[in-house]
Amino acid sequence: MSAASATTTLSVVIPMYNEEAALPALVARLRPALDGTQVSYEVVAVDDGSADRTAELLEEIRLTWPELRIVKLRRNSGHQAALTAGLHSSVGAYVASIDADLQDPPEKIPEMLDLARAQHLDIVYGVRSDRSTDTGFKRWTAGAYYWLMRRMVGKRVPSQAGDFRLLSRDAVEALKALPDQQQVYRLLVPWLGFPSGQVSYFREERVAGETKYPLSKMVRLAVDSITNFSAAPLRIATWLGIASFFGCFGMLAATLGIYIAGHTVPGWTSLFVAMLFLGGIQLICVGLLGEYIGRIYTAVQKRPTFFIGYDSAKQEQASSVGVRG
Numbered sequence: 001m002s003a004a005s006a007t008t009t010l011s012v013v014i015p016m017y018n019e020e021a022a023l024p025a026l027v028a029r030l031r032p033a034l035d036g037t038q039v040s041y042e043v044v045a046v047d048d049g050s051a052d053r054t055a056e057l058l059e060e061i062r063l064t065w066p067e068l069r070i071v072k073l074r075r076n077s078g079h080q081a082a083l084t085a086g087l088h089s090s091v092g093a094y095v096a097s098i099d100a101d102l103q104d105p106p107e108k109i110p111e112m113l114d115l116a117r118a119q120h121l122d123i124v125y126g127v128r129s130d131r132s133t134d135t136g137f138k139r140w141t142a143g144a145y146y147w148l149m150r151r152m153v154g155k156r157v158p159s160q161a162g163d164f165r166l167l168s169r170d171a172v173e174a175l176k177a178l179p180d181q182q183q184v185y186r187l188l189v190p191w192l193g194f195p196s197g198q199v200s201y202f203r204e205e206r207v208a209g210e211t212k213y214p215l216s217k218m219v220r221l222a223v224d225s226i227t228n229f230s231a232a233p234l235r236i237a238t239w240l241g242i243a244s245f246f247g248c249f250g251m252l253a254a255t256l257g258i259y260i261a262g263h264t265v266p267g268w269t270s271l272f273v274a275m276l277f278l279g280g281i282q283l284i285c286v287g288l289l290g291e292y293i294g295r296i297y298t299a300v301q302k303r304p305t306f307f308i309g310y311d312s313a314k315q316e317q318a319s320s321v322g323v324r325g
Helices: 003-007 023-035 054-062 079-089 106-119 136-153 169-177 185-192 215-229 232-261 268-300 312-324
Strands: 010-016 041-047 068-073 094-097 123-130 161-168 196-202 308-311
Touching: 010 023, 010 079, 010 106, 023 041, 023 054, 023 106, 041 054, 041 079, 054 068, 068 079, 068 312, 079 094, 079 161, 079 169, 079 308, 094 106, 094 169, 106 123, 106 161, 106 196, 161 169, 161 185, 169 185, 232 268, 308 312
Parallel strands: 010 041, 010 094, 041 068, 123 196
Antiparallel strands: 068 308, 094 161, 123 161
16 A cells, blocks of 8 residues: 555545536635545546647646646546546545536535545445436436336435445445446446445536537446346347247237138248247347357456556656656
8 A cells, every 4th residue: 555545535536528618617616625624635637538628727737736636548438437547546545526517516525525434334425406407308318317227226226326426445446346347337336235325415507618428428328337237138139039939829820710711822821920930939049149148248358448648646656766766
């Protein structure tokens, strides 16, 4: 364990992608909130391959805010990958994650920390008690997503809890040990089953810039969530096959009735029934193969989801070693 990890109480991880416009407002609210905790802390800002001046502004802010740590990814890897990079890089005894758009209030982080320490909790979720600032479509899709996830994963998934949360070091290390290649922390964290609590808050409007979660990314998140935590898509073929298999018996009775009535072309009945039967059997086989292939694919896919190109903390350590040498 390094000296930094032994003395840092709180790490705050912030994934960032093209957040140049939001950065000044974020710092203006986040720094006073963290300074008021009276604990040692670090802010791990993960630049997810931004194309604007986000990285440049972070370097400027860091000159007057020594607790700010900059981690730059070599390319845009996505929100969950950037969050993973921040969690893996953090050293605090507790790690909070928050987005840079200020829809989640940084002033709630001290409350989360106090709750975790007072009740010996490993997880504290930020739960949105009011989403009136979101569009009706956004609220509807979010409600459908959480309803589906709770049906699939169980009631451990808090309704209306996103990526604004606080984790203990034990919870972070447990997440780091998981082999999942496509991390969906909204489901992974509840799946751990660690002692947890909640802090409710009002979801505000985005302070500046454009949303980084358009409809396409929302759909991708839903697909990743379903495929990572359920084999339901693979079972669709199986259930379709079973339905076709039993449905063919009903069709058999109907076609036999038509045949007896003399309203069919000779040979049509046997061909029709054979196609239904073989089609049902094929779908069952494809579904069963899909079950095994899906598990094999998940097990052997070990490609990294991100590459860190720069870490200001490691740069400082290297520089200090060079000076002492």
